[in-house]
Structure formats: C-alpha cells, structure tokens
Amino acid sequence: GENVEQHPSTLSVQEGDSAVIKCTYSDSASNYFPWYKQELGKRPQLIIDIRSNVGEKKDQRIAVTLNKTAKHFSLHITETQPEDSAVYFCAASWAKYIFGTGTRLKVLA
Amino acid sequence: GAVVSQHPSWVICKSGTSVKIECRSLDFQATTMFWYRQFPKQSLMLMATSNEGSKATYEQGVEKDKFLINHASLTLSTLTVTSAHPEDSSFYICSARGGQNTEAFFGQGTRLTVV
Numbered sequence: 110g111e112n113v114e115q116h117p118s119t120l121s122v123q124e125g126d127s128a129v130i131k132c133t134y135s136d137s138a139s140n141y142f143p144w145y146k147q148e149l150g151k152r153p154q155l156i157i158d159i160r161s162n163v164g165e166k167k168d169q170r171i172a173v174t175l176n177k178t179a180k181h182f183s184l185h186i187t188e189t190q191p192e193d194s195a196v197y198f199c200a201a202s203w204a205k206y207i208f209g210t211g212t213r214l215k216v217l218a
Numbered sequence: 219g220a221v222v223s224q225h226p227s228w229v230i231c232k233s234g235t236s237v238k239i240e241c242r243s244l245d246f247q248a249t250t251m252f253w254y255r256q257f258p259k260q261s262l263m264l265m266a267t268s269n270e271g272s273k274a275t276y277e278q279g280v281e282k283d284k285f286l287i288n289h290a291s292l293t294l295s296t297l298t299v300t301s302a303h304p305e306d307s308s309f310y311i312c313s314a315r316g317g318q319n320t321e322a323f324f325g326q327g328t329r330l331t332v333v
Contacts, residue, residue, distance in 0.1 A: 140318070140319050141318075141319045141320065141321075143321060143322075150309070150327070150329070151326070151327070152311060152324040152325065152326050152327055153262070153324055155219070155321055158321060160319060161319075198261060198262065202318075202319070202322070203318065204250075204267065204318065205252075205264060205267055206252050206264065206267075206313065206315075206322050207264055208254075208261045208262045208263075208264070209261065210260075210261050211260070211261045
C-alpha cells in the first residue's frame with residue numbers, strides 16, 4: 110500500500126547547526142507535502158508545505174525541497190535553536206493524507 | 219488557519235461499551251475528513267478517509283464494523299468505537315480539509331482509555 114518513509118528517526122544537533130530530515134513517498138499521485146511539528150499529546154502544527162508544481166520553498170530558517178522524479182522531499186532547518194526540539198512529521202497527500210514515521214529532533218545548547 | 223474542533227478531549231469507558239467522537243469544522247466546509255490513531259511515541263496512522271455524503275474508505279487492517287465513521291454534513295464527522303476493549307485505548311485525532319492539494323486542519327485529539 111501507500112507509505113511514507115522518514116529518516117532519521119532521531120537527530121541530535123548542536124545549537125546553531127543545521128538539521129535535515131528526509132522523506133520518500135510511494136504514490137506518484139501525491140501532490141501536496143506538508144511538514145508538522147507535534148508536542149506530546151497535542152495536535153500537529155503545520156510548519157511549512159510544498160505543492161508538486163514547486164521544487165523549493167523557504168520561510169525564514171525553514172526550507173523544504175521536493176524531487177518529484179525521485180519521490181523525495183526534505184525539511185531543512187538552519188541556525189537551530191533549543192526551542193526547535195520536537196517531533197517532526199512529513200506527510201504526502203492526494204486523496205489520502207499519509208504521515209511519515211516521525212523524527213525526534215534534539216537541539217543541544 | 220481554519221478551526222477544527224474535536225470532542226471529547228478525553229474519555230474513559232468500560233470495556234464493551236461504545237464511544238462516539240465528534241469532529242467539526244467551524245469556519246469552512248470540509249469535503250474530506252481523515253481519522254487517525256496515534257500510540258505513544260509513534261506516528262499518526264490513518265484509519266479512514268471520509269468524504270461528505272459517501273461511505274468512508276478504511277485503511278487495510280482497520281475494522282469498519284468496529285470503527286464506524288459518519289460524515290453526514292460538510293462540517294461534521296463522527297467516529298464511533300463500538301464494543302471498546304482495552305487495546306482500543308489510544309489517541310484519536312481527526313483532520314479536515316476543503317479540497318485536495320490543500321492543508322488539512324487538525325482537531326485537538328481525543329484520548330480514549332478503555333478500562
């Protein structure tokens with residue numbers, strides 16, 4: 110069936126360094142790719158998204174890139190801060206809305 | 219962003235009883251709603267996709283007779299967990315969107331505990 114793979118599952122970086130999280134999707138019909146941050150026991154919060162007609166999108170310290178041919182998309186966080194520590198999920202959407210397996214990011218002060 | 223309200227936020231029920239969870243889009247018409255369950259330290263697992271006026275499409279391994287989904291209007295979908303058992307205890311969360319290729323907005327989730 111359709112699935113979204115996400116790597117790494119955990120990531121530790123020093124404050125100020127960059128963090129990169131990668132996702133691969135299986136269904137070529139996917140046309141919308143959001144990224145979420147989730148606090149424990151709370152709803153996911155959208156941090157950035159990209160549509161299939163765009164290759165890259167940036168919002169301050171956060172950027173997302175999409176390679177439709179390879180079915181890959183990635184989240185890039187620059188100048189990481191301790192408050193960026195959280196669980197991040199990618200998702201791929203068409204008729205469905207499928208989440209990746211999640212990445213626990215720790216930013217070390 | 220748009221607002222999706224989910225109720226109740228938490229519920230404790232006895233084994234064998236049924237529980238209904240509501241998901242409402244407050245300021246937009248939701249043509250599609252999604253239902254997920256999330257176990258501790260795991261991802262959101264899609265249970266079913268519900269389009270207004272149609273039967274829900276369930277993911278493989280999700281029992282449609284156990285998890286009844288109704289999407290009778292463009293602003294309301296319900297998930298009923300029938301004959302709940304302790305293994306159904308989980309965090310259930312809905313999301314709603316107005317059209318494909320758009321952001322889905324999430325409810326606050328329901329923590330179900332079956333005792």
